[in-house]
Amino acid sequence: MARFPVEPFKIKVVEPIRRTTAEERKEILEAAGYNLFAVRSEDVYIDLLTDSGTAAMSDDQWAGIMIGDESYAGSRNFLNLGEAVKAITGFRHFVPTHQGRGAESVLFACTVEPGHRVPSNMHFDTTQANIIVRGGEPVDLLADEGLDPISDVPFKGNIDPRKLEAFIAETGPDRIPLGMLTVTNNSGGGQPVSMDNIRTTGEILHRHGIPFFLDACRYAENAYFIKLRDPGYANQSVLDIAREMFSYADGCTMSAKKDALVNIGGFLALNDEGLFQRVCKELILREGFYTYGGLAGRDLEAVARGLWEGLDENYLAYRIAHTRYLAERLSEERVPILTPPGGHAVYLDARRFLPHVVQSELPGQALACALYLEGGIRSVEIGSVMFARRDPETGGMVYPELELVRLAIPRRVYTQAHLDHVVDTCKHLYDHREVIGGLRYTYAPDLLRHFTARFEPL
Numbered sequence: 001m002a003r004f005p006v007e008p009f010k011i012k013v014v015e016p017i018r019r020t021t022a023e024e025r026k027e028i029l030e031a032a033g034y035n036l037f038a039v040r041s042e043d044v045y046i047d048l049l050t051d052s053g054t055a056a057m058s059d060d061q062w063a064g065i066m067i068g069d070e071s072y073a074g075s076r077n078f079l080n081l082g083e084a085v086k087a088i089t090g091f092r093h094f095v096p097t098h099q100g101r102g103a104e105s106v107l108f109a110c111t112v113e114p115g116h117r118v119p120s121n122m123h124f125d126t127t128q129a130n131i132i133v134r135g136g137e138p139v140d141l142l143a144d145e146g147l148d149p150i151s152d153v154p155f156k157g158n159i160d161p162r163k164l165e166a167f168i169a170e171t172g173p174d175r176i177p178l179g180m181l182t183v184t185n186n187s188g189g190g191q192p193v194s195m196d197n198i199r200t201t202g203e204i205l206h207r208h209g210i211p212f213f214l215d216a217c218r219y220a221e222n223a224y225f226i227k228l229r230d231p232g233y234a235n236q237s238v239l240d241i242a243r244e245m246f247s248y249a250d251g252c253t254m255s256a257k258k259d260a261l262v263n264i265g266g267f268l269a270l271n272d273e274g275l276f277q278r279v280c281k282e283l284i285l286r287e288g289f290y291t292y293g294g295l296a297g298r299d300l301e302a303v304a305r306g307l308w309e310g311l312d313e314n315y316l317a318y319r320i321a322h323t324r325y326l327a328e329r330l331s332e333e334r335v336p337i338l339t340p341p342g343g344h345a346v347y348l349d350a351r352r353f354l355p356h357v358v359q360s361e362l363p364g365q366a367l368a369c370a371l372y373l374e375g376g377i378r379s380v381e382i383g384s385v386m387f388a389r390r391d392p393e394t395g396g397m398v399y400p401e402l403e404l405v406r407l408a409i410p411r412r413v414y415t416q417a418h419l420d421h422v423v424d425t426c427k428h429l430y431d432h433r434e435v436i437g438g439l440r441y442t443y444a445p446d447l448l449r450h451f452t453a454r455f456e457p458l
């Protein structure tokens, strides 16, 4: 049997959660148009919608909140955050942003023009959308093994360097304002990217004069995976591994709501002086003055402290083992999941879970709804609802390779019994999978569809 890791913390504050009845959940789901984003959190028992902004902060972070310096310009918390960002990433400049997409929006406003293309291992949905609204095209060049839901290779988040070379040759460097890597690869299962792959990506891009940015939301989990899985790094500190990762890049976007263990915040860090000046102008327009970027001083302090906590190796060992526990228990019950598990989530493989539901009937969304109806569990579909696109030439729908349901794990929030409830619910549904049917849209917006779409059962 999988073993639950011993927590490197004890609990000081608790928040009650409520179990609803199956009849209540049926009504709630209907009213929400079968979209779990439209369900009130009070009506959710175990909330695995996202690991973003859902962390339990430490007593030290809460103490930091009390010394927020709410000055418009130059608050001490901005300086503290700047020290942490510099010490960890090594980038010369940084600006705070209200969250990760704020950093993306500002970065792409300053770099992407109509006709541009931006390669990555796999762009996250907000990254994609922020490139598209600037007239650019996000292009995913994940190595093929990352698309295989059961291959056991250690770094399934890697970009394919040959695809990247071919992409640059075909597109021409002039139309590529920057290249990116998402570490870990959220949309592809939270899978890590190897140090070799980060280094090689930097080399390829730089050889063509193209800047290289990391989408660094889960850089600490990625660094810990490198330590675990690359023997060359077994004896290095996670901090040194993280520094080396950043050393190959020219900048990063960061959602502090992930590995910086806060409920709100982010930043954009970079080396280029000219770009930094343009970023500051754009930031003032969109986010706020460059010493607060849409955040209160107290939030900046929580991010500064959380950045260091997120690199603590006792915490990271627990974090990765906590996620692995859920994956191993599900595997023991033969529930089809993506393996090996990533850092922040376990992904149910909806195509293997519900082989009788075809992609146009949205198997991932159907499974996410079933998890809620059965166990009051909120998850998120990462499949056709999130990523299917209409081909501009043929007009037909292009479906993604993977139909996943993400069970994202908030940091330091749920206990073993909570995870066991998730396992029991998944096992029950898998044993009765034939009664789960597909869905169809009753409303489908064209950008970031999954947040507001509505559905009905077929």
Ligand SMILES: *Cc1c(COP(=O)(O)O)cnc(C)c1O
Pocket: 052, 099, 100, 101, 102, 124, 126, 127, 182, 186, 187, 215, 217, 254, 255, 256, 257, 258, 265, 266
């Ligand atoms: C969460 C996330 C973002 C966007 O960050 P927000 O803080 O939600 O705006 C971007 N990229 C990745 C990989 C993410 O996980």
